[in-house]
Amino acid sequence: xxxLLTITPLAMDTxxxxxxxxxxxxxxxxxVSGLIFLRQSYEKTSYRLIMxxxxxxxxxxxxxxxxxxxxxxxxxxxxxxSCAWVSLTLFLVYRRLYPWLRQGSILVFPASFLMVxxxxxxxxxxxxxxxTFTSIWLxxxxxxxxxxxxxxxxxxxxxxxYILQQRTAYHWLKKLPTPAETDSIAYRFAGxxxxxxxxxxxxxxxxxxxxxxxxxxxxxxETWSLITWLFFGVYLHLRRFFGWYGVRAACLLMVxxxxxxxxxxxxxxxxxxxxxxxxx
Amino acid sequence: xxxxxxxxxxxxxxxxxxLNLLAISVAALVPQxxxxxxxxxxxxxxxxxxxxxxxxxxxxxxxxxxxxFSVLLLxxxxxxxxxxxxxxxxxxxxxxxxxxxxxxxxxxxxxxPDHLHPAAWRRAGYLLVFASDGKWRYLKNPWGYWGxxxxxxxxxxxxxxxxxxxxxxxxxxxxLNEGEVHAPGTEWLVSECGPLADTIVFPEAIGLDYVLPExxxxxxxLKRLSSGLRFVDPRQGTIxxxxxxxxxxxxxxxxxxxxxxxxxxxxxxxFNLGEGxxxxxxxxxxxxxxxxxxxxGNFRVVGVPYLIxxxxxxxxxxPSTLASTPRLVLRLxxxxxxxxAEQTLAPDASGTFGPYGVRLSRVGRWSSIIVTRLHGMGMVxxxxxxxxxxxGLIYFSPVREILVYRxxxxxxxxxxxxxxxLFYQKEYESLLNSLRTWNHS
Numbered sequence: 069x070x071x072l073l074t075i076t077p078l079a080m081d082t083x084x085x086x087x088x089x090x091x092x093x094x095x096x097x098x099x100v101s102g103l104i105f106l107r108q109s110y111e112k113t114s115y116r117l118i119m120x121x122x123x124x125x126x127x128x129x130x131x132x133x134x135x136x137x138x139x140x141x142x143x144x145x146x147x148x149x150s151c152a153w154v155s156l157t158l159f160l161v162y163r164r165l166y167p168w169l170r171q172g173s174i175l176v177f178p179a180s181f182l183m184v185x186x187x188x189x190x191x192x193x194x195x196x197x198x199x200t201f202t203s204i205w206l207x208x209x210x211x212x213x214x215x216x217x218x219x220x221x222x223x224x225x226x227x228x229x230y231i232l233q234q235r236t237a238y239h240w241l242k243k244l245p246t247p248a249e250t251d252s253i254a255y256r257f258a259g260x261x262x263x264x265x266x267x268x269x270x271x272x273x274x275x276x277x278x279x280x281x282x283x284x285x286x287x288x289x290e291t292w293s294l295i296t297w298l299f300f301g302v303y304l305h306l307r308r309f310f311g312w313y314g315v316r317a318a319c320l321l322m323v324x325x326x327x328x329x330x331x332x333x334x335x336x337x338x339x340x341x342x343x344x345x346x347x348x
Numbered sequence: 349x350x351x352x353x354x355x356x357x358x359x360x361x362x363x364x365x366x367l368n369l370l371a372i373s374v375a376a377l378v379p380q381x382x383x384x385x386x387x388x389x390x391x392x393x394x395x396x397x398x399x400x401x402x403x404x405x406x407x408x409x410x411x412x413x414x415x416x417f418s419v420l421l422l423x424x425x426x427x428x429x430x431x432x433x434x435x436x437x438x439x440x441x442x443x444x445x446x447x448x449x450x451x452x453x454x455x456x457x458x459x460x461p462d463h464l465h466p467a468a469w470r471r472a473g474y475l476l477v478f479a480s481d482g483k484w485r486y487l488k489n490p491w492g493y494w495g496x497x498x499x500x501x502x503x504x505x506x507x508x509x510x511x512x513x514x515x516x517x518x519x520x521x522x523x524l525n526e527g528e529v530h531a532p533g534t535e536w537l538v539s540e541c542g543p544l545a546d547t548i549v550f551p552e553a554i555g556l557d558y559v560l561p562e563x564x565x566x567x568x569x570l571k572r573l574s575s576g577l578r579f580v581d582p583r584q585g586t587i588x589x590x591x592x593x594x595x596x597x598x599x600x601x602x603x604x605x606x607x608x609x610x611x612x613x614x615x616x617x618x619f620n621l622g623e624g625x626x627x628x629x630x631x632x633x634x635x636x637x638x639x640x641x642x643x644x645g646n647f648r649v650v651g652v653p654y655l656i657x658x659x660x661x662x663x664x665x666x667p668s669t670l671a672s673t674p675r676l677v678l679r680l681x682x683x684x685x686x687x688x689a690e691q692t693l694a695p696d697a698s699g700t701f702g703p704y705g706v707r708l709s710r711v712g713r714w715s716s717i718i719v720t721r722l723h724g725m726g727m728v729x730x731x732x733x734x735x736x737x738x739x740g741l742i743y744f745s746p747v748r749e750i751l752v753y754r755x756x757x758x759x760x761x762x763x764x765x766x767x768x769x770l771f772y773q774k775e776y777e778s779l780l781n782s783l784r785t786w787n788h789s
């Protein structure tokens with residue numbers, strides 16, 4: 069009987085994550101219905117739920133940090149969970165700075181709980197840090213990729229909103245900023261993401277130089293990361309110098325975002341990647 | 349169209365970015381020679397016969413060392429430099445020149461004092477940068493005009509430094525067993541150098557005294573790896589000892605030495621081949637990545653016409669992976685893959701191995717050391733820094749501008765933002781409000 073009641077640390081960790089998911093799902097339902105059916109009370113409730121979920125999620129990440137002895141960046145489970153936490157936290161910060169980002173939650177909330185759920189269906193076993201993963205530059209490297217992803221998620225949300233504004237006439241879309249503003253928000257957050265991505269690449273190259281004497285090794289993740297950054301460069305260049313805006317710019321941003329997902333979550337699994345340890 | 353116009357044309361710039369993207373994408377999709385095992389490189393054209401002619405003709409399996417990729421980088425660098433010159437001139441004139449008559453601006457008649465400079469504008473960060481002939485110009489974040497030149501100069505510096513490094517880099521890999529010494533001028537295990545550089549000649553002998561791995565308790569995964577090195581200067585006869593650890597680089601005679609992450613056990617074997625023939629060999633096998641796994645290696649021994657497959661496991665009963673005595677398992681395998689003989693050996697043990705005798709005289713460790721000399725690293729990081737500062741100025745602090753022209757008895761005011769004007773409409777309204785407040789006070 070006693071053994072049945074014993075909770076292993078790993079079960080505690082995954083349990084906290086499932087509790088987080090429950091809060092995030094409830095928050096998403098309340099938020100989406102609040103925004104679509106124009107019920108402010110639902111939306112307010114969604115923020116209370118998301119804050120509670122975020123606190124539990126944060127506690128789960130800290131608990132795992134203590135268990136594993138390193139930050140949450142060494143397995144799919146940890147990577148996805150921490151990406152979700154950073155995306156949500158950063159969205160709440162941005163929303164406080166720019167209140168007109170409010171509707172971005174329609175994409176950010178579900179994306180966050182999906183990341184946690186996908187992570188929960190992977191192996192949550194604890195992994196130990198390889199010796200090359202002990203550099204402070206690695207912490208900057210990883211943190212800025214997470215911040216870049218969170219920022220690009222907002223750019224993606226507003227690109228989708230722009231297309232919906234152009235192609236549909238849903239009532240709730242009228243509560244969004246004007247289409248020109250929506251387009252401009254996507255453009256600016258893509259610019260922010262471009263900067264954060266560059267900082268992540270820079271700190272990664274310093275880490276690589278410190279760890280194995282190369283600042284760039286054309287590793288699959290490095291290559292896909294550079295491809296993504298250049299694609300965002302093309303997007304910004306087209307907007308700045310070729311006057312691209314509207315639907316075609318929004319579509320290009322969606323392609324760039326898809327590339328960023330490939331670079332962050334799929335390229336690491338490719339054969340021979342020195343980054344393979346982080347997303348197995 | 350002049351050469352300058354060609355290189356600064358938007359279409360040229362976009363085409364160059366897209367060509368770079370195409371080249372890098374090809375390298376990401378087609379296995380590259382420098383990072384793929386030789387047998388996989390050989391298999392790839394067989395699996396994709398329709399791509400084989402392209403692979404040969406354009407060197408798609410070695411994109412980054414092809415002439416066309418270097419030419420592409422050179423064109424990109426020229427385009428960046430031409431564009432940079434124009435951008436600096438543009439930023440200079442935007443920051444310091446007299447206000448230009450801005451057609452299309454939304455001019456608004458306002459009442460203002462003759463001496464202008466409402467305090468609220470200064471508080472909002474608007475600086476008076478021009479005042480003459482009835483024209484005034486205020487700028488907020490004037491450094492924002494320098495974002496593009498900084499971004500592009502950073503990219504030009506990175507490209508130039510990367511080219512410099514590709515041409516002059518020296519990089520060698522050393523594989524040493526405990527007690528072994530690498531004398532100056534001796535061949536390295538692997539050596540890479542740019543077209544303008546020679547293979548590294550390290551001025552001192554490098555000896556490996558010991559390899560000290562540390563492991564995580566539960567799993568036996570590698571936690572920390574150090575090597576005790578001994579440097580012997582043959583001219584002065586001096587000896588110095590240093591400890592090299594992963595992520596703790598040692599700089600010596602302008603070279604940087606890194607502890608590689610590859611290490612393992614060295615098995616010193618003596619084969620008795622019959623008829624009084626002895627063959628002493630060392631089998632260096634990579635350390636298993638976790639406690640429960642084995643380390644594997646395939647070897648050929650002179651005088652033995654078969655492949656010898658070796659594996660070793662650490663004693664699972666020993667709590668510390670470091671203290672564990674490895675047991676070596678040898679298999680003699682013919683060309684068809686048939687196992688002809690098998691022998692398990694502990695240190696100092698001997699036995700028969702098919703038609704041969706074999707003795708494991710001792711077990712040590714081996715480790716890999718990376719030696720590099722790169723010129724231009726500082727430039728690369730400085731270039732990256734400029735890219736980040738430049739793009740930060742563009743997207744985080746766009747320039748805002750107030751123009752005030754005297755018009756008869758009153759004034760005309762125009763406001764504009766270099767980028768994202770929609771974000772700053774409230775700021776504009778508050779500037780106008782401050783003017784109204786001033787008029788009422």
